[in-house]
Amino acid sequence: MRKDKVSSAVIRRLPRYYRHLNDLYLAGVERISSNALGRSMGLTASQIRQDLSCFGEFGQQGYGYNVENLRGEISDILGMKRGHTAVLLGAGNLGRALLENFHFERSGVTLTGAFDVAPPLVGQEFAGVSIHHVDQLEDYLSRHPAMIGVLTVPHSAANRLAGRLVACGVKGIWNFTNIELDISAPGVVVENVHFADSLLALSYMISEAP
Amino acid sequence: MRKDKVSSAVIRRLPRYYRHLNDLYLAGVERISSNALGRSMGLTASQIRQDLSCFGEFGQQGYGYNVENLRGEISDILGMKRGHTAVLLGAGNLGRALLENFHFERSGVTLTGAFDVAPPLVGQEFAGVSIHHVDQLEDYLSRHPAMIGVLTVPHSAANRLAGRLVACGVKGIWNFTNIELDISAPGVVVENVHFADSLLALSYMISEAP
DNA sequence: TAGATTGTTAATCGATTAACAATC
DNA sequence: TAGATTGTTAATCGATTAACAATC
Numbered sequence: 436m437r438k439d440k441v442s443s444a445v446i447r448r449l450p451r452y453y454r455h456l457n458d459l460y461l462a463g464v465e466r467i468s469s470n471a472l473g474r475s476m477g478l479t480a481s482q483i484r485q486d487l488s489c490f491g492e493f494g495q496q497g498y499g500y501n502v503e504n505l506r507g508e509i510s511d512i513l514g515m516k517r518g519h520t521a522v523l524l525g526a527g528n529l530g531r532a533l534l535e536n537f538h539f540e541r542s543g544v545t546l547t548g549a550f551d552v553a554p555p556l557v558g559q560e561f562a563g564v565s566i567h568h569v570d571q572l573e574d575y576l577s578r579h580p581a582m583i584g585v586l587t588v589p590h591s592a593a594n595r596l597a598g599r600l601v602a603c604g605v606k607g608i609w610n611f612t613n614i615e616l617d618i619s620a621p622g623v624v625v626e627n628v629h630f631a632d633s634l635l636a637l638s639y640m641i642s643e644a645p
Numbered sequence: 646m647r648k649d650k651v652s653s654a655v656i657r658r659l660p661r662y663y664r665h666l667n668d669l670y671l672a673g674v675e676r677i678s679s680n681a682l683g684r685s686m687g688l689t690a691s692q693i694r695q696d697l698s699c700f701g702e703f704g705q706q707g708y709g710y711n712v713e714n715l716r717g718e719i720s721d722i723l724g725m726k727r728g729h730t731a732v733l734l735g736a737g738n739l740g741r742a743l744l745e746n747f748h749f750e751r752s753g754v755t756l757t758g759a760f761d762v763a764p765p766l767v768g769q770e771f772a773g774v775s776i777h778h779v780d781q782l783e784d785y786l787s788r789h790p791a792m793i794g795v796l797t798v799p800h801s802a803a804n805r806l807a808g809r810l811v812a813c814g815v816k817g818i819w820n821f822t823n824i825e826l827d828i829s830a831p832g833v834v835v836e837n838v839h840f841a842d843s844l845l846a847l848s849y850m851i852s853e854a855p
Numbered sequence: 856t857a858g859a860t861t862g863t864t865a866a867t868c869g870a871t872t873a874a875c876a877a878t879c
Numbered sequence: 880t881a882g883a884t885t886g887t888t889a890a891t892c893g894a895t896t897a898a899c900a901a902t903c
Protein backbone atom coordinates (compact mmCIF):
# COMPACT_ATOMS: atom_id res chain seq x y z
CA MET A 436 0.00 0.00 0.00
CA ARG A 437 1.50 3.33 -1.03
CA LYS A 438 2.02 5.82 1.75
CA ASP A 439 1.03 9.44 1.42
CA LYS A 440 4.08 10.84 3.09
CA VAL A 441 7.27 8.82 3.11
CA SER A 442 9.36 9.29 6.24
CA SER A 443 12.80 10.77 5.93
CA ALA A 444 14.29 7.60 7.43
CA VAL A 445 13.01 5.69 4.40
CA ILE A 446 14.17 8.34 1.94
CA ARG A 447 17.70 8.19 3.36
CA ARG A 448 17.78 4.43 2.80
CA LEU A 449 16.65 4.58 -0.82
CA PRO A 450 20.02 5.62 -2.30
CA ARG A 451 21.65 2.81 -0.35
CA TYR A 452 19.16 0.31 -1.78
CA TYR A 453 19.94 1.64 -5.22
CA ARG A 454 23.67 1.32 -4.67
CA HIS A 455 23.44 -2.24 -3.39
CA LEU A 456 21.08 -3.32 -6.14
CA ASN A 457 23.34 -1.78 -8.73
CA ASP A 458 26.30 -3.70 -7.30
CA LEU A 459 24.28 -6.90 -7.41
CA TYR A 460 23.21 -6.17 -10.97
CA LEU A 461 26.77 -5.52 -12.08
CA ALA A 462 27.80 -8.76 -10.38
CA GLY A 463 25.25 -10.57 -12.52
CA VAL A 464 22.82 -11.45 -9.73
CA GLU A 465 19.32 -11.93 -11.12
CA ARG A 466 17.08 -12.23 -8.12
CA ILE A 467 17.29 -11.57 -4.39
CA SER A 468 15.01 -12.05 -1.41
CA SER A 469 14.38 -9.40 1.22
CA ASN A 470 16.13 -11.74 3.60
CA ALA A 471 19.36 -11.98 1.59
CA LEU A 472 19.39 -8.27 0.79
CA GLY A 473 18.86 -7.48 4.44
CA ARG A 474 21.74 -9.67 5.47
CA SER A 475 24.10 -7.96 3.05
CA MET A 476 22.95 -4.46 4.03
CA GLY A 477 22.61 -4.97 7.76
CA LEU A 478 18.85 -4.44 7.78
CA THR A 479 15.97 -6.74 8.66
CA ALA A 480 14.00 -8.35 5.86
CA SER A 481 10.91 -6.85 7.46
CA GLN A 482 12.23 -3.34 7.17
CA ILE A 483 13.09 -3.77 3.51
CA ARG A 484 9.63 -5.07 2.67
CA GLN A 485 8.06 -2.32 4.74
CA ASP A 486 10.19 0.34 3.03
CA LEU A 487 9.41 -0.87 -0.46
CA SER A 488 5.72 -1.12 0.30
CA CYS A 489 5.67 2.68 0.53
CA PHE A 490 6.04 2.79 -3.24
CA GLY A 491 4.39 -0.28 -4.65
CA GLU A 492 4.62 -4.04 -4.98
CA PHE A 493 7.85 -5.00 -6.66
CA GLY A 494 8.32 -8.58 -5.53
CA GLN A 495 6.79 -11.95 -6.14
CA GLN A 496 5.86 -14.50 -3.50
CA GLY A 497 8.13 -17.49 -3.43
CA TYR A 498 10.64 -15.75 -5.70
CA GLY A 499 11.79 -12.49 -4.19
CA TYR A 500 12.76 -9.45 -6.24
CA ASN A 501 14.20 -9.26 -9.71
CA VAL A 502 17.38 -7.26 -9.21
CA GLU A 503 17.37 -5.39 -12.51
CA ASN A 504 13.69 -4.58 -12.18
CA LEU A 505 13.89 -3.40 -8.58
CA ARG A 506 16.94 -1.30 -9.37
CA GLY A 507 14.94 0.34 -12.13
CA GLU A 508 11.94 0.97 -9.89
CA ILE A 509 14.10 2.60 -7.23
CA SER A 510 15.94 4.69 -9.78
CA ASP A 511 12.48 5.85 -10.91
CA ILE A 512 11.40 6.64 -7.35
CA LEU A 513 14.60 8.62 -6.81
CA GLY A 514 13.85 10.69 -9.90
CA MET A 515 16.97 9.53 -11.72
CA LYS A 516 15.13 9.30 -15.03
CA ARG A 517 13.58 12.75 -14.91
CA GLY A 518 16.46 14.47 -16.65
CA HIS A 519 17.11 16.88 -13.79
CA THR A 520 19.57 19.64 -14.67
CA ALA A 521 21.91 21.51 -12.37
CA VAL A 522 24.24 24.48 -12.20
CA LEU A 523 27.20 24.85 -9.87
CA LEU A 524 28.05 28.07 -8.06
CA GLY A 525 31.60 28.53 -6.87
CA ALA A 526 34.42 26.96 -8.89
CA GLY A 527 36.95 26.97 -6.07
CA ASN A 528 38.78 23.84 -5.00
CA LEU A 529 35.68 21.99 -3.90
CA GLY A 530 33.61 23.12 -6.88
CA ARG A 531 36.28 21.99 -9.31
CA ALA A 532 36.67 18.70 -7.43
CA LEU A 533 32.96 18.07 -8.03
CA LEU A 534 33.18 19.18 -11.65
CA GLU A 535 36.14 16.94 -12.39
CA ASN A 536 35.54 13.93 -10.18
CA PHE A 537 31.90 13.62 -9.28
CA HIS A 538 29.77 11.82 -11.83
CA PHE A 539 26.54 13.78 -11.81
CA GLU A 540 25.19 11.71 -14.67
CA ARG A 541 25.38 8.54 -12.55
CA SER A 542 22.70 10.11 -10.39
CA GLY A 543 20.72 11.09 -13.48
CA VAL A 544 21.65 14.75 -13.15
CA THR A 545 23.08 16.86 -15.98
CA LEU A 546 25.35 19.69 -14.90
CA THR A 547 25.01 22.32 -17.60
CA GLY A 548 27.08 25.22 -16.31
CA ALA A 549 29.19 26.63 -13.52
CA PHE A 550 29.66 30.16 -12.17
CA ASP A 551 32.31 32.09 -10.33
CA VAL A 552 33.47 35.67 -9.83
CA ALA A 553 37.24 35.18 -10.24
CA PRO A 554 38.42 36.57 -13.61
CA PRO A 555 41.05 33.86 -14.25
CA LEU A 556 38.40 31.14 -13.82
CA VAL A 557 35.65 32.67 -15.92
CA GLY A 558 35.80 31.32 -19.45
CA GLN A 559 37.70 28.21 -18.46
CA GLU A 560 36.24 24.73 -18.82
CA PHE A 561 36.40 21.80 -16.42
CA ALA A 562 35.28 18.33 -17.49
CA GLY A 563 33.41 19.94 -20.36
CA VAL A 564 31.57 22.46 -18.18
CA SER A 565 32.18 26.17 -18.82
CA ILE A 566 32.62 28.69 -16.01
CA HIS A 567 30.50 31.81 -16.47
CA HIS A 568 30.57 34.99 -14.45
CA VAL A 569 27.97 35.03 -11.67
CA ASP A 570 26.57 38.20 -13.21
CA GLN A 571 25.30 36.00 -16.04
CA LEU A 572 23.38 33.69 -13.69
CA GLU A 573 19.87 35.04 -14.30
CA ASP A 574 20.41 35.34 -18.02
CA TYR A 575 21.82 31.83 -18.26
CA LEU A 576 19.06 30.23 -16.21
CA SER A 577 16.36 31.95 -18.24
CA ARG A 578 17.77 30.19 -21.29
CA HIS A 579 18.80 26.93 -19.55
CA PRO A 580 16.44 26.30 -16.65
CA ALA A 581 17.86 24.14 -13.86
CA MET A 582 16.17 22.19 -11.11
CA ILE A 583 19.21 22.01 -8.85
CA GLY A 584 21.79 24.56 -7.67
CA VAL A 585 25.05 23.27 -6.24
CA LEU A 586 26.44 25.74 -3.69
CA THR A 587 30.20 25.56 -3.24
CA VAL A 588 30.79 29.22 -2.46
CA PRO A 589 32.26 31.00 0.58
CA HIS A 590 29.66 31.11 3.35
CA SER A 591 29.40 34.89 3.17
CA ALA A 592 27.90 34.64 -0.33
CA ALA A 593 25.74 31.58 0.30
CA ASN A 594 22.40 33.04 1.33
CA ARG A 595 22.39 35.77 -1.29
CA LEU A 596 23.16 33.34 -4.09
CA ALA A 597 20.67 30.79 -2.79
CA GLY A 598 18.01 33.48 -3.01
CA ARG A 599 18.96 34.28 -6.58
CA LEU A 600 18.83 30.60 -7.54
CA VAL A 601 15.38 30.22 -6.03
CA ALA A 602 14.21 33.37 -7.80
CA CYS A 603 15.30 31.74 -11.04
CA GLY A 604 13.14 28.69 -10.40
CA VAL A 605 15.64 26.28 -8.88
CA LYS A 606 13.77 23.68 -6.78
CA GLY A 607 16.61 22.11 -4.84
CA ILE A 608 19.83 23.39 -3.37
CA TRP A 609 22.74 21.07 -2.71
CA ASN A 610 24.44 23.06 -0.01
CA PHE A 611 28.13 22.47 0.72
CA THR A 612 28.57 25.62 2.81
CA ASN A 613 28.59 24.99 6.52
CA ILE A 614 25.73 27.31 7.29
CA GLU A 615 21.99 26.81 7.37
CA LEU A 616 20.33 28.59 4.49
CA ASP A 617 17.13 30.41 5.17
CA ILE A 618 14.98 29.71 2.18
CA SER A 619 11.43 30.97 2.59
CA ALA A 620 10.07 29.93 -0.81
CA PRO A 621 7.63 27.02 -0.57
CA GLY A 622 8.47 23.84 -2.41
CA VAL A 623 12.20 24.48 -2.40
CA VAL A 624 14.30 21.90 -0.61
CA VAL A 625 17.82 22.15 0.76
CA GLU A 626 20.10 19.16 1.07
CA ASN A 627 23.05 19.92 3.30
CA VAL A 628 26.49 18.38 3.11
CA HIS A 629 28.00 19.71 6.30
CA PHE A 630 31.60 18.49 6.40
CA ALA A 631 32.26 19.96 9.83
CA ASP A 632 29.14 18.38 11.34
CA SER A 633 30.18 15.04 9.91
CA LEU A 634 33.72 15.29 11.27
CA LEU A 635 32.43 16.34 14.68
CA ALA A 636 30.10 13.34 14.79
CA LEU A 637 33.12 11.16 14.03
CA SER A 638 35.12 12.95 16.71
CA TYR A 639 32.33 12.22 19.21
CA MET A 640 32.22 8.55 18.28
CA ILE A 641 35.95 7.95 18.61
CA SER A 642 36.04 9.92 21.85
CA GLU A 643 33.36 7.64 23.34
CA ALA A 644 35.18 4.42 22.54
CA PRO A 645 36.25 2.44 25.61
CA MET B 646 20.46 11.94 34.26
CA ARG B 647 23.23 10.72 32.00
CA LYS B 648 22.27 8.03 29.53
CA ASP B 649 24.42 4.98 29.00
CA LYS B 650 24.08 4.89 25.27
CA VAL B 651 23.27 8.08 23.41
CA SER B 652 21.09 7.55 20.37
CA SER B 653 22.45 8.43 16.97
CA ALA B 654 19.62 10.94 16.49
CA VAL B 655 21.02 12.91 19.43
CA ILE B 656 24.62 12.59 18.23
CA ARG B 657 23.67 13.99 14.83
CA ARG B 658 22.14 17.05 16.50
CA LEU B 659 25.15 17.83 18.67
CA PRO B 660 27.27 19.48 15.94
CA ARG B 661 24.27 21.64 15.05
CA TYR B 662 23.90 22.72 18.66
CA TYR B 663 27.56 23.58 18.68
CA ARG B 664 27.28 25.59 15.48
CA HIS B 665 24.27 27.57 16.69
CA LEU B 666 25.77 28.23 20.09
CA ASN B 667 28.99 29.38 18.49
CA ASP B 668 27.04 31.79 16.28
CA LEU B 669 25.22 33.11 19.34
CA TYR B 670 28.51 33.47 21.18
CA LEU B 671 30.12 35.36 18.32
CA ALA B 672 27.05 37.60 18.18
CA GLY B 673 27.64 38.46 21.83
CA VAL B 674 24.60 36.64 23.24
CA GLU B 675 25.19 35.71 26.87
CA ARG B 676 22.30 33.49 27.80
CA ILE B 677 19.55 31.57 26.02
CA SER B 678 16.58 29.47 27.08
CA SER B 679 15.73 26.10 25.58
CA ASN B 680 12.63 27.79 24.22
CA ALA B 681 14.50 30.51 22.32
CA LEU B 682 17.17 28.12 21.06
CA GLY B 683 14.48 25.75 19.89
CA ARG B 684 12.70 28.48 17.99
CA SER B 685 15.87 29.47 16.17
CA MET B 686 16.81 25.87 15.37
CA GLY B 687 13.39 24.52 14.53
CA LEU B 688 13.31 22.10 17.48
CA THR B 689 11.07 21.90 20.51
CA ALA B 690 12.36 23.19 23.83
CA SER B 691 11.55 19.77 25.24
CA GLN B 692 13.81 18.02 22.81
CA ILE B 693 16.72 20.30 23.55
CA ARG B 694 16.40 19.76 27.29
CA GLN B 695 16.00 16.04 26.75
CA ASP B 696 19.06 15.91 24.47
CA LEU B 697 21.27 17.84 26.86
CA SER B 698 20.15 15.73 29.81
CA CYS B 699 22.00 12.80 28.20
CA PHE B 700 25.25 14.47 29.18
CA GLY B 701 24.63 16.45 32.34
CA GLU B 702 22.90 19.47 33.79
CA PHE B 703 24.09 22.61 32.07
CA GLY B 704 21.26 25.03 32.76
CA GLN B 705 19.84 26.96 35.61
CA GLN B 706 16.16 27.25 36.50
CA GLY B 707 14.70 30.65 35.77
CA TYR B 708 17.77 31.66 33.77
CA GLY B 709 18.38 29.21 30.95
CA TYR B 710 21.82 28.35 29.63
CA ASN B 711 24.95 30.41 29.57
CA VAL B 712 25.91 30.44 25.89
CA GLU B 713 29.67 30.40 26.32
CA ASN B 714 29.50 27.71 28.95
CA LEU B 715 27.13 25.45 27.02
CA ARG B 716 29.20 25.87 23.88
CA GLY B 717 32.21 24.73 25.88
CA GLU B 718 30.38 21.72 27.32
CA ILE B 719 29.22 20.58 23.89
CA SER B 720 32.66 21.08 22.42
CA ASP B 721 33.92 18.83 25.23
CA ILE B 722 31.26 16.21 24.55
CA LEU B 723 32.16 16.23 20.86
CA GLY B 724 35.78 15.59 21.72
CA MET B 725 36.98 18.86 20.22
CA LYS B 726 39.46 19.40 23.04
CA ARG B 727 41.07 15.99 22.89
CA GLY B 728 43.70 16.99 20.37
CA HIS B 729 42.68 14.37 17.82
CA THR B 730 45.11 14.01 14.94
CA ALA B 731 44.39 12.92 11.39
CA VAL B 732 46.04 11.90 8.15
CA LEU B 733 44.57 12.26 4.70
CA LEU B 734 44.85 9.58 2.01
CA GLY B 735 44.44 10.66 -1.59
CA ALA B 736 45.54 14.16 -2.58
CA GLY B 737 43.41 14.35 -5.71
CA ASN B 738 41.01 17.19 -6.34
CA LEU B 739 38.81 16.44 -3.37
CA GLY B 740 41.71 15.73 -1.03
CA ARG B 741 43.40 18.99 -1.96
CA ALA B 742 40.10 20.85 -1.59
CA LEU B 743 39.92 19.58 1.98
CA LEU B 744 43.59 20.37 2.63
CA GLU B 745 43.29 23.91 1.34
CA ASN B 746 39.75 24.92 2.30
CA PHE B 747 38.50 22.82 5.16
CA HIS B 748 39.48 24.06 8.59
CA PHE B 749 40.20 20.88 10.49
CA GLU B 750 41.38 22.88 13.47
CA ARG B 751 37.91 24.44 13.87
CA SER B 752 36.71 20.94 14.71
CA GLY B 753 39.63 20.44 17.05
CA VAL B 754 41.42 18.10 14.67
CA THR B 755 45.04 18.47 13.59
CA LEU B 756 45.85 17.15 10.14
CA THR B 757 49.50 16.15 10.30
CA GLY B 758 50.17 14.58 6.93
CA ALA B 759 48.77 13.51 3.58
CA PHE B 760 49.56 10.62 1.27
CA ASP B 761 49.31 9.83 -2.41
CA VAL B 762 50.90 7.61 -5.04
CA ALA B 763 51.34 10.16 -7.84
CA PRO B 764 55.02 11.16 -8.21
CA PRO B 765 54.37 14.83 -9.07
CA LEU B 766 52.30 15.25 -5.88
CA VAL B 767 54.63 13.50 -3.46
CA GLY B 768 56.89 16.05 -1.78
CA GLN B 769 54.56 18.95 -2.43
CA GLU B 770 52.88 20.87 0.33
CA PHE B 771 49.29 22.14 0.56
CA ALA B 772 48.22 24.53 3.28
CA GLY B 773 51.31 23.52 5.22
CA VAL B 774 50.68 19.77 4.96
CA SER B 775 53.25 17.63 3.14
CA ILE B 776 52.29 14.86 0.75
CA HIS B 777 54.15 11.63 1.40
CA HIS B 778 54.17 8.48 -0.67
CA VAL B 779 51.61 5.92 0.50
CA ASP B 780 54.47 3.45 0.93
CA GLN B 781 55.56 5.59 3.88
CA LEU B 782 52.18 5.28 5.62
CA GLU B 783 53.08 2.66 8.23
CA ASP B 784 56.42 4.27 8.97
CA TYR B 785 54.87 7.70 9.32
CA LEU B 786 52.03 6.56 11.57
CA SER B 787 54.40 4.69 13.84
CA ARG B 788 56.17 8.01 14.46
CA HIS B 789 53.05 10.24 14.33
CA PRO B 790 50.05 8.24 15.53
CA ALA B 791 46.69 9.44 14.23
CA MET B 792 43.16 8.84 15.48
CA ILE B 793 41.46 9.65 12.18
CA GLY B 794 42.08 8.67 8.57
CA VAL B 795 40.47 10.77 5.86
CA LEU B 796 39.78 8.64 2.77
CA THR B 797 39.66 10.60 -0.47
CA VAL B 798 41.02 7.90 -2.75
CA PRO B 799 39.56 6.12 -5.78
CA HIS B 800 37.05 3.53 -4.63
CA SER B 801 39.20 0.67 -5.91
CA ALA B 802 41.86 1.49 -3.31
CA ALA B 803 39.50 2.33 -0.46
CA ASN B 804 39.12 -0.96 1.39
CA ARG B 805 42.77 -1.90 1.20
CA LEU B 806 43.90 1.47 2.54
CA ALA B 807 41.21 1.47 5.21
CA GLY B 808 42.59 -1.84 6.42
CA ARG B 809 46.11 -0.45 6.57
CA LEU B 810 44.92 2.59 8.52
CA VAL B 811 43.14 0.41 11.04
CA ALA B 812 46.20 -1.82 11.36
CA CYS B 813 48.16 1.32 12.27
CA GLY B 814 45.77 2.12 15.09
CA VAL B 815 43.45 4.62 13.45
CA LYS B 816 40.13 4.66 15.34
CA GLY B 817 37.90 6.54 12.92
CA ILE B 818 37.66 6.71 9.16
CA TRP B 819 36.12 9.71 7.45
CA ASN B 820 35.08 8.03 4.25
CA PHE B 821 34.48 10.16 1.13
CA THR B 822 34.45 7.21 -1.26
CA ASN B 823 31.00 6.16 -2.34
CA ILE B 824 31.33 2.58 -1.17
CA GLU B 825 30.66 0.91 2.14
CA LEU B 826 33.89 -0.08 3.83
CA ASP B 827 34.01 -3.43 5.53
CA ILE B 828 35.94 -2.83 8.68
CA SER B 829 35.94 -5.80 10.99
CA ALA B 830 38.11 -4.38 13.75
CA PRO B 831 36.15 -3.66 16.92
CA GLY B 832 36.05 -0.10 18.19
CA VAL B 833 36.73 1.43 14.78
CA VAL B 834 34.01 3.70 13.44
CA VAL B 835 33.34 4.85 9.90
CA GLU B 836 31.68 8.15 9.11
CA ASN B 837 30.48 8.24 5.53
CA VAL B 838 30.14 11.30 3.35
CA HIS B 839 28.31 9.82 0.40
CA PHE B 840 27.90 12.60 -2.15
CA ALA B 841 25.86 10.46 -4.53
CA ASP B 842 23.45 9.34 -1.80
CA SER B 843 22.98 12.94 -0.79
CA LEU B 844 22.29 14.09 -4.35
CA LEU B 845 19.86 11.23 -4.90
CA ALA B 846 17.96 12.14 -1.75
CA LEU B 847 17.71 15.69 -3.12
CA SER B 848 16.61 14.34 -6.48
CA TYR B 849 13.86 12.36 -4.74
CA MET B 850 12.67 15.38 -2.79
CA ILE B 851 12.40 17.70 -5.79
CA SER B 852 10.74 14.96 -7.82
CA GLU B 853 8.02 14.59 -5.18
CA ALA B 854 7.12 18.27 -5.10
CA PRO B 855 3.58 19.02 -6.25
C1' DT C 856 2.28 -29.77 -5.41
C1' DA C 857 5.36 -28.04 -1.49
C1' DG C 858 8.56 -24.65 -0.21
C1' DA C 859 9.66 -20.05 -0.34
C1' DT C 860 8.73 -15.49 0.09
C1' DT C 861 5.87 -11.67 -0.45
C1' DG C 862 2.76 -7.58 1.32
C1' DT C 863 0.37 -6.26 5.27
C1' DT C 864 -1.47 -6.20 9.84
C1' DA C 865 -0.32 -6.34 14.72
C1' DA C 866 3.12 -5.92 18.46
C1' DT C 867 7.11 -3.83 20.12
C1' DC C 868 10.41 -0.65 20.68
C1' DG C 869 12.41 3.92 20.73
C1' DA C 870 12.21 8.84 20.15
C1' DT C 871 9.69 13.06 20.64
C1' DT C 872 6.49 15.94 23.04
C1' DA C 873 3.86 17.42 27.03
C1' DA C 874 3.38 18.27 31.78
C1' DC C 875 4.98 19.70 36.16
C1' DA C 876 7.37 19.87 40.59
C1' DA C 877 11.68 21.96 41.89
C1' DT C 878 14.12 26.12 42.25
C1' DC C 879 16.96 29.96 40.60
C1' DT D 880 9.20 37.68 46.28
C1' DA D 881 7.09 36.30 41.63
C1' DG D 882 8.15 34.91 37.12
C1' DA D 883 10.85 32.11 34.40
C1' DT D 884 12.86 28.06 33.20
C1' DT D 885 15.10 23.94 34.24
C1' DG D 886 15.52 18.51 34.55
C1' DT D 887 12.69 14.65 34.61
C1' DT D 888 8.74 11.72 34.52
C1' DA D 889 4.65 10.41 31.89
C1' DA D 890 2.08 10.39 27.50
C1' DT D 891 2.16 10.27 22.69
C1' DC D 892 3.72 9.46 18.41
C1' DG D 893 6.29 7.14 14.83
C1' DA D 894 9.41 3.65 13.20
C1' DT D 895 11.02 -1.02 13.41
C1' DT D 896 10.24 -5.82 14.04
C1' DA D 897 7.42 -9.96 14.22
C1' DA D 898 3.83 -12.78 12.58
C1' DC D 899 1.06 -14.75 9.09
C1' DA D 900 -2.36 -15.37 5.44
C1' DA D 901 -1.94 -15.12 0.51
C1' DT D 902 0.17 -17.02 -3.42
C1' DC D 903 3.85 -17.73 -6.82
